[in-house]
Amino acid sequence: MSLRDRFPPVLAGVVIGLSMLAAFVVAGRGIGVSGMMTRLVATVQHALLPELTEKSAYFGRYFAGGANPLDDYLSYLMVGLLAGAFVGSVTAGDFRLEVQRGPRISTGGRLVLALIGGVITGFAARLARGCTSGQGLVGGAELSVGAWAFLLCIFAGGFATAWFVRKQWI
Amino acid sequence: MDMIAPLAKTGLISEAMNLWLAVPIGFVFGLGLYYAGFTDSRRIARAFYLKDVGVPVVMFSAIVTGMLGLWALSLIGFIDTSKMFYLPTFLVPMAVGGFLFGIGMAVGGFCPGTAAASVATGRIDAMIFVVGFLIGSILFGDLFPIWGDFYNSDYRGVFRLDELLGLDIGVVVLILTVAAIGGSLLMRAGQHYFWPQPDADVDALRARLKVQIPLVAVALVVAAVMALFPTESFIKPAPAGWFVIQKHAAAPETPEAVTAPSGDAPAEAAPAPAPAPAPARHPRGGSEGC
Secondary structure, X not given: OOOOOOOOHHHHHHHHHHHHHHHHHHHOOOOOOHHHHHHHXXXXXXXXXXXXXXXXXXXXXXXXXXXXXXXXXXXXXXXXXXXXXXXXXHHOOOOOOEOOOOOOOOHHHHHHHHHHHHHHHHHXXXXXXXXXXXXHHHXXXXXXXXXXXXXXXXXXXXXXXXXXXXXXXX | OOOOEXXXXXXXXXXXXXXXXXXXXXXXXXXXXXXXXXXXXXXXXXHHHOOOOHHHHHHHHHHHHXXXXXXXXXXXXXXXXXXXXXXXXXHHHHHHHHHHHHHHHHHHOOOXXXXXXXXXXXXXXXXXXXXXXXXXXXXXXXXXXXXXXXXXXXXXXOOEHXXXXXXXXXXXXXXXXXXXXXXXXXXXXXXXHHOOOOOOOHHHHHHHHHHHHHHHHHHHHHHHHHOOOOHHHHOOOOOOOOOOEOOOOOEOOEOOEOOOOOOOOOOOOOOOOOOOOOOOOOOOHHHOOO
């Protein structure tokens, strides 16, 4: 990644912030990603185990009154997000199938850690009612105390863990 | 004068139009994530070693942009903040969730939004991360009775920093703007201290600064002006005290605010004024942040 084909950090942040502001102005709500992923996985489980999922204390609300969980604001946002990143990488000549890894870890090792990190993050996002975007960025802009606690604790958790996984990254 | 925004809540656009407009909004979001370099897991992870602090700088800039925009539009009477959905605070679960989330990010190298964007650029580690994320989400949901009580604990309603600190919204906005700039500079200094790059391309760095300095200057000026106004200028004494959102609102996605006497903002001494009715087994969709 050369410096020229990516934006300076502040400019990139302003672009992301403007997309969040647009959601405030148009929809009166924030942007988010993890909620859509939860709805996706609930839909998959519902297809396999409909009764169990509808009675689930957590997922049941998605199916109340025969609703389709994916018929939701966040799904439309996700379509746009995927298209935006896809167009960005293709126009930059950067789209390729690749396992991104540090210099000291094998491909298999990286994928195992990606899976473990995904499971932890998925659980944590549900516990915190949102992820970096829906809870952190949006709540941060709304001056939410919970969101700022979430953000600070992300950095605390990340810095506390960094030493143990250093061979993966540096 | 009636306020114009949020467009979907003031009836200026239909709900269907609102959904379709989410696509271009998401497009800009995804493009921004790509151009921030957030589709590269190594770049995200290096932030936790202070080796590349671009990630927190982008995050701070995004928050400050959204924050200045939201409260400035509220100040000029363009957006009706009483019609917006605000994220409620469940303080301890959110803090614990954040800590776990940070562990997961350092191990996996992504958060959900960056992983989704990275999948769209063809990256295989991002696809595996998303599979893990889905597994983690389903585990949380299916075993919800185990941690449901903790998940719903420490409810503070919509609890803002200005209420916590006892300051005006504008002052808090200015403090956060200055803190974001100061924090970014401090982390950048840490990066140069721990990971010096004597052969860095000075011209390229200078070109980037030329873009960034005006943006930072504009943010500082806007925040400084906003600090001159009292909280009442940002939040009109609305009929609905939206700072207290009922824990289980009637319909998902349209949380009904509990009507509270205006000016009854939660004081720092009693931050949980929510007259929450019988404890809910689980809150309805409205409290789902993301």
